[in-house]
Amino acid sequence: MISRALTNTLQRLTTSFPVITVTGPRQSGKTTLVRSLFADKPYVTLEDPSERLFAEDDPKGFLARFSEGAIFDEAQHWPDLFSYLQGMVDEDRQAGRFILTGSQQFGLLAGVSQSLAGRAGVTRLLPLSSSEIPNLSSHRLNAVLLTGGYPALHAQMINPQDWFASYIATYVERDVRQLINVQDLTTFQRFLRLCAGRTGSLLNLNALAGEAGITNKVAQAWMSVLQSSDLVYLLPPYHKNFGKRLVKTPKLYFVDTGLACWLLGIRTEEVLALHPLRGALFETWVIGEALKARYNAGEAADLYFWRDNNGVEADLVYEKDGKLQPIEIKSGATVTSDYIKAGQKAAKFAGDEALTPWLVHGGEDNYQRSGVDVIGWRMFAGRVFK
Numbered sequence: 001m002i003s004r005a006l007t008n009t010l011q012r013l014t015t016s017f018p019v020i021t022v023t024g025p026r027q028s029g030k031t032t033l034v035r036s037l038f039a040d041k042p043y044v045t046l047e048d049p050s051e052r053l054f055a056e057d058d059p060k061g062f063l064a065r066f067s068e069g070a071i072f073d074e075a076q077h078w079p080d081l082f083s084y085l086q087g088m089v090d091e092d093r094q095a096g097r098f099i100l101t102g103s104q105q106f107g108l109l110a111g112v113s114q115s116l117a118g119r120a121g122v123t124r125l126l127p128l129s130s131s132e133i134p135n136l137s138s139h140r141l142n143a144v145l146l147t148g149g150y151p152a153l154h155a156q157m158i159n160p161q162d163w164f165a166s167y168i169a170t171y172v173e174r175d176v177r178q179l180i181n182v183q184d185l186t187t188f189q190r191f192l193r194l195c196a197g198r199t200g201s202l203l204n205l206n207a208l209a210g211e212a213g214i215t216n217k218v219a220q221a222w223m224s225v226l227q228s229s230d231l232v233y234l235l236p237p238y239h240k241n242f243g244k245r246l247v248k249t250p251k252l253y254f255v256d257t258g259l260a261c262w263l264l265g266i267r268t269e270e271v272l273a274l275h276p277l278r279g280a281l282f283e284t285w286v287i288g289e290a291l292k293a294r295y296n297a298g299e300a301a302d303l304y305f306w307r308d309n310n311g312v313e314a315d316l317v318y319e320k321d322g323k324l325q326p327i328e329i330k331s332g333a334t335v336t337s338d339y340i341k342a343g344q345k346a347a348k349f350a351g352d353e354a355l356t357p358w359l360v361h362g363g364e365d366n367y368q369r370s371g372v373d374v375i376g377w378r379m380f381a382g383r384v385f386k
Helices: 007-013 030-037 049-057 059-064 081-091 105-115 141-147 160-179 185-196 205-212 216-228 257-263 269-274 278-296 337-348 377-383
Strands: 019-023 043-045 070-073 098-102 120-124 232-235 251-254 304-307 313-320 323-330 358-361 367-369 372-376
Touching (some): 007 120, 019 030, 019 105, 030 070, 030 098, 049 059, 081 098, 098 105, 141 269, 160 216, 160 257, 185 251, 205 216, 251 257, 257 278, 323 337, 358 377, 372 377
Parallel strands (some): 019 098, 019 120, 358 372
Antiparallel strands (some): 367 372
């Protein structure tokens, strides 16, 4: 089993909360992780029709089997579970008693917030961060971008192209049908591919809707589904006003670069190396690494970007010790003077509030130059927020 960085956070939360929830995209390793960490607990998946029928017909009888606690996988499939667990944990608040997983945030987190507020510790497990990938030192950057982080692709001898095709067909489309009434899956697939083509770009739902041939309302609903399923992430602009006219639109990123590459028709490292979106895909990878580091630590994302109407921008910004950490992202392996200038410019918007800017690049070099911390992609994979 691949060691997961979320382990420490889960173990910490089980000392404080009677219910622990783990959300995240399908096939991110949620079930494997919780069954390994809590091997002493009974396991039941509520995707099993027989278990769900038992629960719906005789909820008290169903839960009587698990008075000492259990793992309930895909808990959102039985919405009444949250109300029943509220009564059980109010009677006995034993820490770490119940573990809930779910791949649809709408259902799982809605149930938790309504019935288990203050009783549940909430975590999110995304695909593998690069620091979790076995033998990362032997991987080339293009291979990392092309394969992505879904655990099955690193634990089994399986062709990524075959796996992603199956993933879209068996998981994404099924979840879409469960959450919203999509009549034409071909149109949804086109929308998904159009989103992949815009990873790293400002979100323009009107343009997406027009190219996909759907209404703005439908595009908004579909984008919400992709967010709920942890397939895409919308990076918000930094919220403080430094007296400048700011871009207020979020940026769209895929959570997994491997999935984005597959949707874009990129099948080999050679094609990726020359692809016009390689820079955007590298930026997507950096944002994903930062997002995973936050979630694995049990923290909110609290990640932003900055851009004003005069072209001053920082690809990634987060607050640290009352100041701002600006990060500029460049996919090239060779650090040029223009890269350094971009790193310096990324810090200018915050003035004295900015920490030493980072320049994360697609090469291996790590050093400080002209007031900029130059960080190669491999070091960044292990350094995020440390």
